[in-house]
Amino acid sequence: MNHLSSRVISLVLAVIFLFSAAGISFATLFRGTTVYAEEGDTAGTTTQVESQAPKEEPDAVLSSSRAGSRMLAAANEPKTGEGTDTGDKNDEQDPSPNEYSIQGVEFWLGGERKQEVSSGQTVDRMVITIVDTRFSYKDYKDLSGGEGDSDEVRNKNFFASLNSENFKSESEPSFVFKEGKKDSVYYTVTYASVRYTGESKTLRLSVSYPPEWGIGMTDFSKELNELKVKSPSSEREHNKNDDDDDDSSSRPDIAPPTPTLIVSEFDYGGASVAAASDFSLKLRFTNTSKKLPIDNIVIKITVPEAFTLKGSSNTIYLEKMSRESSIERTIALSVKPGAEPISHAIKLDFAYEAVIDEARKQLTSEQEISIPVTQLDRFTLNPVEVPSELYVGDDTSIEVSFVNKGKSPIYNVSAEIAGNIAQPGQRQFIGNIEAGKEDSADFQLGALEGGEVKGEIIITYEDANMHVTEIREPFTTTAISFSMPSDDGMDAMNPMDEVPEETPWYQTIPVWGWMVGGVVLMIFAAFLIRLMLARRKEDEAFLEDDDEDI
Incomplete structure (x- = not known):
């Protein structure tokens, strides 16, 4: 009996175990x-x-x-x-x-x-x-x-x-x-x-x-x-078609090229930036690798003395860049008023990470970009002072002055005068003018004929970037001739404008009057001479009588 009970208990336990296993299996499956x-x-x-x-x-x-x-x-x-x-x-x-x-x-x-x-x-x-x-x-x-x-x-x-x-x-x-x-x-x-x-x-x-x-x-x-x-055969076929010169069927694994982060494009809004101005610098960063992404990217920007960052940090953080991808960022910069008019270099230092051969590696690189700066052109020509009138054949001297009010020198300054003057084409080479300095040029001004005289002063100079600039200052004056031709028509229209001159009395006597007067004068002179001779004879006769009486 006990033997039968133990067998029944074993059978019941086996059935329970089977149902439990089946239940777990069905539960897991579903x-x-x-x-x-x-x-x-x-x-x-x-x-x-x-x-x-x-x-x-x-x-x-x-x-x-x-x-x-x-x-x-x-x-x-x-x-x-x-x-x-x-x-x-x-x-x-x-x-x-x-x-x-x-x-x-x-x-x-x-x-x-x-x-x-x-x-x-x-x-x-x-x-x-x-x-x-x-x-x-x-x-x-x-x-x-x-x-x-x-x-x-x-x-x-x-x-x-x-x-x-x-x-x-x-x-x-x-x-x-x-x-x-x-x-x-x-x-x-x-x-x-x-x-x-x-x-x-x-x-x-x-x-x-x-x-x-x-x-x-x-x-x-x-x-x-x-x-x-x-398969090995396909591997050999692959190596045969590979661009490498290695014809062997087994080559050691070569690590992919190290990814490089660069500034592929940048834009600052024009050909140059002006001193004492603000501008936005747009940078395009590119991961050049065709196989590997990069992450944990830190970009440090170092600006030159001529620039200052405006409301932004000099560090840019990028979490990740996939292969052959690009990301754009924009920073605000300001140009100092006294910035030298040359190209200034901005340095960018890159620090990033990449997984190469199942190992994380830290990589660094650097790059420079240049931005040209131009100073404000404040070279001015003072007003030209010329006489209101000048006489034909009489030359006068005029002075032209100019001043450099900018922050940088100007170069190869030359001055020239042109127009309907007696000596056109006069030219003077001044040279360089430092910032805040003034200089001048002298010219001879004359006229060949009477009337209006028109001319201009031409100043040519170069800035630090070798850009040639020209300033023109016109002038006018009047030339007076010593023998001004009269206008008969104007005299006829305005007879009262001329005041008649007084004629001397001797010019009013006609010629025949002068002839008659001369004859009369000669007769009168002859009469006086005869009279004087007669009185002289009488005096001599009187003296002779006195002598006889003595």
Whole structure:
């Protein structure tokens, strides 16, 4: 009897154990059990091959990540997860495998999903589905202002890059976020025109999250069984067609070129900037690498003595730049009034990081850009003073003075006079005039004929940038001739304007009057002479009589 009871008890316990095992199996199956495979994974990474969820019900994938996979993870105690967080979170433990992972990868070609992808094959697009329980769908919707913004605006906060040794794509990835059960979130990362190199079956993807979430950059990896790696024959064919001159079938792995960050374009609004002015400097930074992204970028800007930063810092921080991508930034600068009119160099120092050969390396570089400065042209010519009248044939001297009111010297100053003057083409070379100095030039001014005289003073000079400038100052005056021709018509129209001159009395006597007067005068003179001779004879006769009487 006891023997029968023990057998019954054993049978009952076996039945209970079988029902329990069956219940756990069905529960795990319906909750999306994750099966661990790829025993040959030498990197120690536990790879998850999920059960294919229906395309129309993505929430089932989320359920697998939150419930079923957690049960299985606790039972099997995997080594590491498929995602590794590279952010600075020293005080926290590494996330468990079920917190974030690649749930599926799809390859599409010609509108059909490819079940296998061969080495060297290019597909139209590759869609990577990722589940991440470290943030909720509400967190995603709250990005950049919440519900009022579009998903396109929110997605600008996310960056992704592929491992270039296995997959090559020239396009930027696109993100699509969807809501799962219990406010969870999953998203897809889609690359267009992807070529599989066939180096290995490992897919590695780095995703950068918004900085306000505190997640940082996360590296995902997954082994893809649908990929066909290169065979030795294809490897030899690949090496034969390679651009290198090495014909050997086995070459050592060569690290990709070190990424370089440069200023590919810059604009300051024109050919030069003027002293004592403000301007905006637009800089375009470019990651020149075709294979590697860079992150943790710090750009320090050192401006020369002639410039000052206006309301901005001299340091720019960029979280991440994907390969062959560019980012523009604008800084405000001010030019000092006394800035020398030459090209001034702005120095940019770059410090950034990149993952090369699965090791993070810190890189630095520097670059200089030049901006020419021009001083305000304040060279002036004082008003030219010329006499209001001058006589023909009588030259007069005029002086022309000019002053440099600018902050820099001017060079090769020359002065010239031109016009309808007696000595046109007079030219003087003054030379250089320092800032704040004055100089002058003298010219002879004369006229060849009476009338209006027109001319101009021409000053030519060069600035520090060898730009030639010319100043012209016109002048007018009147030339007077000594024999001014009379205008008969004007005399006839204005007879009263002339005052008649008095004629001397002797000019009023006619010629015949002068002749008669001369004859009369001669007769009178002859009469006087005869009279005087007669009186003389009488006196002599009287004296003779007196002598006789004695």
